[in-house]
Amino acid sequence: MLWVNAFANAITPPFRKKDILAQLYFVANQSLPIVALCVSFAAIVTIIEASFHMKLVVKDDSLVPGFAALLILRELGAVLAALLVTSRVGAGLAAEVGSMKITEQIDALKALGIDPVRFLVVPRLIASILGVMVLTIFSNFVCILGAMLVSIFSLGFTAGAFLSAMNQFVEFKDLLFAMIKGACFGAVIPIVSCHYGFRCEAGAEGVGRATTNSVVASSILIIILDFILAWIFSHFY
Numbered sequence: 001m002l003w004v005n006a007f008a009n010a011i012t013p014p015f016r017k018k019d020i021l022a023q024l025y026f027v028a029n030q031s032l033p034i035v036a037l038c039v040s041f042a043a044i045v046t047i048i049e050a051s052f053h054m055k056l057v058v059k060d061d062s063l064v065p066g067f068a069a070l071l072i073l074r075e076l077g078a079v080l081a082a083l084l085v086t087s088r089v090g091a092g093l094a095a096e097v098g099s100m101k102i103t104e105q106i107d108a109l110k111a112l113g114i115d116p117v118r119f120l121v122v123p124r125l126i127a128s129i130l131g132v133m134v135l136t137i138f139s140n141f142v143c144i145l146g147a148m149l150v151s152i153f154s155l156g157f158t159a160g161a162f163l164s165a166m167n168q169f170v171e172f173k174d175l176l177f178a179m180i181k182g183a184c185f186g187a188v189i190p191i192v193s194c195h196y197g198f199r200c201e202a203g204a205e206g207v208g209r210a211t212t213n214s215v216v217a218s219s220i221l222i223i224i225l226d227f228i229l230a231w232i233f234s235h236f237y
Helices: 002-010 017-027 029-058 064-102 105-111 116-153 159-169 172-198 204-236
Strands: none
Touching (some): 002 172, 017 064, 017 116, 029 064, 064 172, 064 204, 116 172, 172 204
């Protein structure tokens, strides 16, 4: 199986550091703008909607900053970052590997005695795990910053009140669990993308189908994995 082979190669030397750093730049650095933009608006909508409904139902939105920070750290930051990386990076990986498959470059690697999994998948797997972990931390920070600014300038909270409410609801292990989620989501993206890339059929239609299937399958697996990890982490609270 591809994921077993990839993980076995990922923990055994030699490590192709140059390729890993190049892929890490592609996954993390080039995804920063789109992640920052999307998670900011998601955080703004989340806290505004939460405030509106709490005022409507219980006539008091004083707990909104705490609930928003908890939701961001436990779910929003990690899942949104992973889904955005899937759309950008996963699609690119599937198209790249699929193009190599139909132009017989992968067969050429095998003919030269080079393992395609170690050569193509492992650098992308390590870079994606590290990159999505970093993006998860970054998206959580941007989300909370956006929520705090909206709380101050639109909902009437002070920065101190927001941080105090956040401190009551959020624990350090929330950030730790978010990073674990980011690592797991990051592992899913290159494995699924390369899987469909290796199975790509000839022609532009085949590459397009592999790209679409990889994004859909990765997104579904991330949502399912999020549910499983949330259930496991719930036993530690």
